[in-house]
Amino acid sequence: MKGCTLSNVSKSFNLDGKKVRALKGINLSIPRGGFVSLVGYSGCGKSTLLKIIIGLLPADEGSVTFTGMEGRSGIVFQEPRLIASRNVEKNIALALRHEKDPETRKRIIRDILQMLALTPFRKAYPWQLSGGMAQRTALGRALCRQPELLLMDEAFGALDALTRARLQDELIRIYLKRGITVLFVTHDVAEAAYLGNRVLVMRKAQIVDDIPVPLSYPRSRISPELLSIQERILASMARNREREDAEKYIHEE
Numbered sequence: 001m002k003g004c005t006l007s008n009v010s011k012s013f014n015l016d017g018k019k020v021r022a023l024k025g026i027n028l029s030i031p032r033g034g035f036v037s038l039v040g041y042s043g044c045g046k047s048t049l050l051k052i053i054i055g056l057l058p059a060d061e062g063s064v065t066f067t068g069m070e071g072r073s074g075i076v077f078q079e080p081r082l083i084a085s086r087n088v089e090k091n092i093a094l095a096l097r098h099e100k101d102p103e104t105r106k107r108i109i110r111d112i113l114q115m116l117a118l119t120p121f122r123k124a125y126p127w128q129l130s131g132g133m134a135q136r137t138a139l140g141r142a143l144c145r146q147p148e149l150l151l152m153d154e155a156f157g158a159l160d161a162l163t164r165a166r167l168q169d170e171l172i173r174i175y176l177k178r179g180i181t182v183l184f185v186t187h188d189v190a191e192a193a194y195l196g197n198r199v200l201v202m203r204k205a206q207i208v209d210d211i212p213v214p215l216s217y218p219r220s221r222i223s224p225e226l227l228s229i230q231e232r233i234l235a236s237m238a239r240n241r242e243r244e245d246a247e248k249y250i251h252e253e
């Protein structure tokens, strides 16, 4: 299968002298061209998983391999992380430092600005942008290196509902147009179901459920099919939360 495969990936951290297990024997296949959403309660290991895939953190055990892909990845975080002294265009250009040809660089930046409706704001500085524009700039910075795999870590989590809905639709448009592969971490079950063609549920360092979303794009946010998938995700998370509470209770006793 073409795509990104995680085999038996584990990761622990030391926190105040205690070992915290962030990932435990993760096995996961993200097919090329897939849109995978990942949900789970805070601290279950979602961000660690993304950081290992993109190479920001090494795994303690296991491997990440790309088949039929070169492995070019881009990541967008919850906060846009823009450089305050650089305007939109220059923030995006930073990701293109490796591109030696100035004409190619200009063309890529122009296309990205246009695609994300940022052209009129290309000279604006981060403090002059709305939250949505700043996040679109961060998305532009990730996209200009033409990633095959786009990793999104609660990327729309800080936006108001309307801006968030708009950016979700923009992301679907880009996903369909560019044929990229997306791994999208979110706390929002409705967002996970609306965007993904598969929703993974994580609990305590492990993936415990894999729920397909067999609906074509564009989707209705309120179709009975989508709502029933949301119910299924919520039920899976609630089941896992109950198990967690029961384990805590047994432990405390």
Ligand SMILES: Nc1ncnc2c1ncn2[C@@H]1O[C@H](COP(=O)(O)OP(=O)(O)OP(=O)(O)O)[C@@H](O)[C@H]1O
Pocket (backbone or CB within 6 Å): 013, 014, 015, 020, 021, 022, 040, 041, 042, 043, 044, 045, 046, 047, 048, 049
């Ligand atoms: N650099 C670090 N040092 C120590 N512990 C860490 C570090 N990074 C993560 N952890 C721990 O690893 C676990 C998983 O963290 P991670 O950030 O992956 O969770 P998450 O599911 O993304 O949480 P959230 O939804 O709140 O962002 C947590 O218990 C966290 O405290």
